[in-house]
Amino acid sequence: MTGAPALDETMLAMDVVDTIRHADRLVERELSGTERQARLRERLREIYHSQGIEVSDAVLDQGILALEERRFAYTPKGEGWRRSLATAWATRGRWGKFALAGLGVVVIGWGAWYVTVALPRAREAAAIQYELQTDLPRSLKAEFDRVTAGTQDTAVRADAARLLAEGEAAARAGRASDARARRDALADLAARLAAAYSVRIVNRPGEPSAIWRVPASNPRARNYYLIVEAVDRDGKPVEVPITSEENGETRRVSRWAQHVPEAEFERVRRDKLANGIIEQPVIGQKVAGSLATQWTVQTNGGAILSW
The missing domain is CATH 1.10.10 (Arc Repressor Mutant, subunit A)
Structure with missing residues (x-):
């Protein structure tokens, strides 16, 4: 052996x-x-x-x-996480300050992004969620109650109920803009119901009380209008929604031109020419609780906003 x-x-x-x-x-x-x-x-x-x-x-x-x-030859072991970690620790003096600087840049950048982007987005999302779940349903119901408290008109109440149902459904579905639109429509309806005013012919020196227009669709015809304004019981102007029959534009105005027959136009013209005063300037009344104006003259309901 x-x-x-x-x-x-x-x-x-x-x-x-x-x-x-x-x-x-x-x-x-x-x-x-x-x-x-x-x-x-x-x-x-x-x-x-x-x-x-x-x-x-x-x-x-x-x-x-x-x-x-290769019995006595040294063969280095392959790269592993332990060896890499040890190497990184041994050389930390060379790369440490750069790593810290890079980490600082990352932290500052993340903080700026969080403050200027993420946080505002989160707050906006929370606000919208609160609005959809709490504010909009509550305000929709409040405006609906204003409408029903202000009128006994069954048609108006039915229209208000439709707007309430559509607004609540939009809020549940997350469609905030649609829900807001229904709320605003209810608020406008309540305001129109609450308004009370008289419609009177403008009768001031230097201002026209009546005009006529040639319609673009029929150059041989004439349309006749009385220049009117809406005023409350104290004589103050009241803005009301008026739609122009010429272009379909709707604006809230206190003065407009109301379409009347030629005979009514001539009556007012002669009345003003007689002594400069229109004896019966009030031609319509709008009472609270109703959307319609009660006219004392013939009118097809048409109007224009400029002349």
């Missing part, structure tokens, strides 16, 4: 390997021929002999074999 090689022989074999490894030209030259091991053994013996060291053939063979088997 052969025993394990002595420690000095092992160390010598390792030295042989190291000698071969550091003599690159020797390795290239001696390991490229057919009798490479024999020639390499002789060259190694010469090298050690010149240094006064006697090395046996067994040790030389062991060194040559170890070199070919």
